[in-house]
């Protein structure tokens with residue numbers, strides 16, 4: 054068995070319309086993509102649709118992913134998240150949590166339960182990301198969760214949480230900057246690349 | 247448009263919220279302007295985007311059903327066999343979740359040139375697509391025949407091309423946008439329709455593209471009823487799904503004040 058092709062090699066394969074490259078990328082990332090979509094949409098059929106769209110988009114327009122902008126895994130998850138939130142917003146479903154004091158419920162801070170088909174990056178990275186999230190205060194994590202998983206804007210969060218908009222803005226900014234710092238300190242950027 | 251211009255310091259403060267998609271439309275627009283001209287913020291944004299991607303690993307992990315793999319690969323093979331991008335019929339990536347939320351998704355039909363573009367809703371079988379398309383055409387025809395109101399759609403002053411159109415509204419929440427004069431977009435871009443609420447927030451009413459004919463007829467459904475909106479705007483956004491809030495230049499729109507009784 055030869056070594057596994059890199060993401061970059063597989064993306065080059067997609068440009069050449071290499072079907073096998075798509076299959077390998079799917080095997081590498083489908084579980085992460087599906088899990089994130091499912092967590093946001095809480096609907097299996099919708100999560101399957103998002104997963105399919107993410108990979109078919111990669112197949113149709115591989116040039117949309119530019120390597121200079123970072124590694125493929127996080128890029129795919131960002132595309133997945135944006136698409137899932139877009140569907141959530143379009144669906145007109147209630148996005149606000151049913152309780153005003155939502156905290157610490159959305160991010161999974163326990164073991165990442167890696168699966169057999171998983172590329173090494175997601176389980177190592179998940180462990181570090183979870184640890185970093187654990188270093189945030191509850192109120193910091195809460196605003197990240199409301200934005201990330203429910204697609205709430207800062208204004209909507211201020212409304213839901215009964216806080217001044219300025220307070221929410223400060224929390225969002227501080228929380229994400231802090232996460233970036235922690236992950237930089239822990240060297241996660243070099244792990245994913 | 248008279249927006250505040252952001253200083254670098256203010257823009258830098260807003261980048262985390264921007265990466266999370268948590269800014270309001272006007273805030274995003276101002277930030278996008280600054281981003282276009284600030285390499286420091288661009289670099290920062292790339293890093294924050296990556297961080298936002300990484301956060302997506304911190305959820306319980308579940309494998310998708312094995313059948314999904316077959317579906318994705320089969321669909322990719324079909325598209326590969328359909329020939330090079332330029333020759334095959336336009337494929338639109340609209341949410342297949344429309345099954346569950348069709349009323350919220352915009353369907354798109356190009357009919358004015360007589361060429362009907364068959365739209366692929368994701369993994370639906372051809373059969374279902376055709377049924378849906380026929381149903382949409384019936385709905386479009388019915389709205390055009392019976393619409394109680396229409397509003398003239400005009401181009402933004404910045405557009406070099408004349409854009410003309412009408413938005414036909416039915417009682418309730420369905421409507422048809424007929425528009426002519428839009429420029430064909432580059433790959434990876436779509437036109438996105440925004441309905442503007444009384445409080446100036448925007449709701450996406452779907453995405454569409456135009457071909458060389460520059461025309462489109464788009465069926466749309468307003469979340470709620472038309473009375474909840476004061477107008478409509480069209481912006482250019484990254485495709486195929488568009489953006490959660492407007493980020494690109496506004497190319498055309500109409501206002502509630504201009505709505506007039508009458509059909510075609």
Ligand SMILES: [Zn+2]
Pocket residue numbers: 253254255257258280284285286287
């Ligand atoms: Zn700047």
